[in-house]
Amino acid sequence: MKEKFSIRHAVIYLIVIVLALSCLVPMLNVVALSLSSSSAVAANAVGLWPVDLTLAAYERIMSDQQFWRSFGISVIRVIVSLLLNLLMIVTMAYPLSKSKKYFERENYSWA
Numbered sequence: 524m525k526e527k528f529s530i531r532h533a534v535i536y537l538i539v540i541v542l543a544l545s546c547l548v549p550m551l552n553v554v555a556l557s558l559s560s561s562s563a564v565a566a567n568a569v570g571l572w573p574v575d576l577t578l579a580a581y582e583r584i585m586s587d588q589q590f591w592r593s594f595g596i597s598v599i600r601v602i603v604s605l606l607l608n609l610l611m612i613v614t615m616a617y618p619l620s621k622s623k624k625y626f627e628r629e630n631y632s633w634a
Contacts, residue, residue: 555569556573560575
């Protein structure tokens with residue numbers, strides 16, 4: 524049975540939209556700041572859209588060796604933690620997937 528669209532649904536959708544915007548607007552502002560000129564950023568003239576569009580900040584970051592070293596360390600940490608988490612998840616999921624009967628004492632030959 525299909526539910527009718529009610530005021531309760533409208534309120535829930537409104538809350539979800541407001542929460543989504545409260546997460547997305549600051550990200551959009553950071554992107555606009557990164558694409559704006561340093562004088563516009565210093566003058567606090569940047570809102571949600573870039574002012575005096577430039578890629579100077581990205582050119583500076585891409586030429587910095589410390590950035591690439593830090594980025595590489597972050598990638599290695601993500602890969603190592605992903606592999607360790609996967610190993611732990613698989614080893615914990617296996618016994619959880621079995622029934623209690625499977626682990627009873629009479630099923631073991633050494634008991």
